[in-house]
Amino acid sequence: MGEGLRVRSAIASDQRWREHMEDRALAEPLAAGTLLAVFDGHGGASVADHARAHARDAVEDGLAAGLRDAALWSAVFARLDASLDRCGSTATLALVLERSLSVGWVGDSRAVLVRTEGHDAVTADHRLERADERRRVQRAGADFDGPYVVDPRSGQGLMMTRSLGDRGLRHVGIVAEPECRTRPLAAGDVAVVLGTDGLWDVLDEAEVAAVARAVPEPGAVAGRLVTLVAARGGRDNVTVVVARLDHHAG
Numbered sequence: 001m002g003e004g005l006r007v008r009s010a011i012a013s014d015q016r017w018r019e020h021m022e023d024r025a026l027a028e029p030l031a032a033g034t035l036l037a038v039f040d041g042h043g044g045a046s047v048a049d050h051a052r053a054h055a056r057d058a059v060e061d062g063l064a065a066g067l068r069d070a071a072l073w074s075a076v077f078a079r080l081d082a083s084l085d086r087c088g089s090t091a092t093l094a095l096v097l098e099r100s101l102s103v104g105w106v107g108d109s110r111a112v113l114v115r116t117e118g119h120d121a122v123t124a125d126h127r128l129e130r131a132d133e134r135r136r137v138q139r140a141g142a143d144f145d146g147p148y149v150v151d152p153r154s155g156q157g158l159m160m161t162r163s164l165g166d167r168g169l170r171h172v173g174i175v176a177e178p179e180c181r182t183r184p185l186a187a188g189d190v191a192v193v194l195g196t197d198g199l200w201d202v203l204d205e206a207e208v209a210a211v212a213r214a215v216p217e218p219g220a221v222a223g224r225l226v227t228l229v230a231a232r233g234g235r236d237n238v239t240v241v242v243a244r245l246d247h248h249a250g
Helices: 046-064 069-080 131-140 167-172 205-214 218-231
Strands: 005-014 023-029 032-040 092-097 102-104 112-113 119-120 141-146 148-150 179-184 190-195 240-247
Touching: 005 141, 005 218, 023 046, 023 240, 032 190, 046 069, 046 092, 046 131, 069 092, 069 179, 092 112, 092 148, 092 240, 102 112, 102 131, 102 205, 102 240, 119 141, 119 205, 148 167, 167 179, 190 205, 190 218, 205 218, 218 240
Parallel strands: none
Antiparallel strands: 005 240, 023 032, 032 092, 092 102, 102 179, 112 119, 112 190, 141 148, 190 240
């Protein structure tokens, strides 16, 4: 880590009422920083498993090659994109490096930066609610059925407009090309929270930020958020990764 910033992280998850647990996550120190990630599989957990297994090496190799920001995430996501036709996963990866936060993502698993006052929604869901994403998949030939992107040839549908895997939907614009965002970290930035949609479908970002701001221990934050999802009747798999940013002089 860069001088003056220590990262403490934790993960909590709950299968809830789903038949299988398809979420995966990691929070690991690297030689140069800290890597956080959540993956929400669909059609099985194989792509999410592959992504979690290879994420650390992909990021470390990219950093060693001098890649940063968009170039880094492009290389990482290409490496994590497993070749399975009817199985896929979201992927949101956050790298705390020196005194910056860099995030790459596909799908609707979100990352939020919590400040002493307020919060910053770092990611934007890859769903049809985004006009730019809707236009992009429509130009590729996709049909729509409510919130789903649909392949007119097979009838297969997906709520996300980008994902890892899902090779059978590439021709209608479901791609594994990540968006990315990098921003400096300041003393007022106190935590990073990543979560699968099982979190965000139940709690809004302001609520999540309030819990992260009020509770100093990342494990307690992650556990509290999962407990709140259960208390409010959340049915989907839910996984939360919390990183506490401890700033100190020198």
